Amino acid sequence: MSGMFRSFSSFNYRLWFIGALVSNIGQWMQSTAISWVVLTGLTDNDAGAMGVTLGLQFAPPLLLVSVTGWVADRFDRRRLLLVTQSLLGLLGLTIGLLIFSGHMTLWTMYAFAFALGVVAAFDNPARQAFVSDLVAHENASNAVALNAASFNGARMIGPAAAGVAIVAIGTGWVFVANAVTFVAMVAALLLIRTNELIPRARATGAARLADGFRYVGKRPDLMVAFAMVFLIGAFGMNFPILASTMALEFGQDADGFGLLSSILAIGSVVGALLAARRDRARIRVLISGTLLFAVAAGVSAFMPTYWLYAVTLMFTGFSVVTMMTTANGYVQTTTDPALRGRVLALYMAILMGGTPIGAPIVGWVAAQYGPRAAILVGAVAAFLAFGIGVTWLFASGRVQRHQTRRFRLTLDETQPVTVLRAAPEQFSDEVAATTPIRVPTASTAPARSRA
Numbered sequence: 001m002s003g004m005f006r007s008f009s010s011f012n013y014r015l016w017f018i019g020a021l022v023s024n025i026g027q028w029m030q031s032t033a034i035s036w037v038v039l040t041g042l043t044d045n046d047a048g049a050m051g052v053t054l055g056l057q058f059a060p061p062l063l064l065v066s067v068t069g070w071v072a073d074r075f076d077r078r079r080l081l082l083v084t085q086s087l088l089g090l091l092g093l094t095i096g097l098l099i100f101s102g103h104m105t106l107w108t109m110y111a112f113a114f115a116l117g118v119v120a121a122f123d124n125p126a127r128q129a130f131v132s133d134l135v136a137h138e139n140a141s142n143a144v145a146l147n148a149a150s151f152n153g154a155r156m157i158g159p160a161a162a163g164v165a166i167v168a169i170g171t172g173w174v175f176v177a178n179a180v181t182f183v184a185m186v187a188a189l190l191l192i193r194t195n196e197l198i199p200r201a202r203a204t205g206a207a208r209l210a211d212g213f214r215y216v217g218k219r220p221d222l223m224v225a226f227a228m229v230f231l232i233g234a235f236g237m238n239f240p241i242l243a244s245t246m247a248l249e250f251g252q253d254a255d256g257f258g259l260l261s262s263i264l265a266i267g268s269v270v271g272a273l274l275a276a277r278r279d280r281a282r283i284r285v286l287i288s289g290t291l292l293f294a295v296a297a298g299v300s301a302f303m304p305t306y307w308l309y310a311v312t313l314m315f316t317g318f319s320v321v322t323m324m325t326t327a328n329g330y331v332q333t334t335t336d337p338a339l340r341g342r343v344l345a346l347y348m349a350i351l352m353g354g355t356p357i358g359a360p361i362v363g364w365v366a367a368q369y370g371p372r373a374a375i376l377v378g379a380v381a382a383f384l385a386f387g388i389g390v391t392w393l394f395a396s397g398r399v400q401r402h403q404t405r406r407f408r409l410t411l412d413e414t415q416p417v418t419v420l421r422a423a424p425e426q427f428s429d430e431v432a433a434t435t436p437i438r439v440p441t442a443s444t445a446p447a448r449s450r451a
Contacts, residue, residue: 028158051363069345163258
């Protein structure tokens, strides 16, 4: 099988991919519908209320990070996902029924947004870590990238379908449709061959919640990646606020808003598929993607027409998925397997937990100064993230002067990144007392075609 789709050689991964694709389409439909209901149905085009709604959805992963990461490492992830996916489907169905009955209010939507966030807080780290249970370690980065392609492929279909459905038959049916799509994910989880799952590394001692924090604290490369992801997640990735308010500025309805989200996904899918071709996730790709996102977002803020703005969104989608897929893959493939759930919970908390901070700010800026100013806030945050990444590259000694050319710099790909691996008998007592191991680099990784 080709390098780009090598994870499809696993039956379990193929099943998971199909279920996730169908479920993600429903999730994107619901996300679009929530934004549109809050903006036009429950308020009078109040972008600030949208910011609060997003903040309530993404606050729980930050507030519950220790518990959710521990749960993802402690319990059977497949069974945990059966519970969380079922609950998400039921919550979506209930929202739809309340809209049909005319009992939905802004504060009720706030409550459901928070409830969705609580369930997602447990779902996200388990779902991210479960990908590594489906494929061999050497295919983990590829599986993460294909997951991103599935997620953003659904983003091409879901928002546009939601926009058309809202105009044609009403918002309530979008939530019902989302609830139905969860059947595909539940079915996939039930049909997975449990005997073919990759055995999980487990600590012999009693694992502690603080182990994940201490582990990341000993990994400056992860701390830099987390800082960059936080800035982009908090201030740059508030697409429901930005796309909906820009659609209104250009005189578009719900279908125009949905189409913008789908166009954004075109670039996102391309970015995810290119990431799937790479043999491993690299920090330099993360930093480059951040710079491209900053430029694309800055340019999009000055587009004078709907279609020119839409074109720039393809570059925005490409860059943000390149960055986030690389960050996710890097975390998954360089983290001690026994700590992967807790570290991924931290990663998801950083990514999603920044939204309660950034979304209300971005929403307020959009309401007070217009959506173009809000887009520029994200662009500035991305430039700051890029600066953090470049500064670390130089400070860590990974950027060096060329040996023969005076004014040429080289990036040292062979310099090891220290990954901490605890001795089994000491794992729960002292993560700091660990043995450094060498992450495969360009010189030590198996030969494979590169993007």
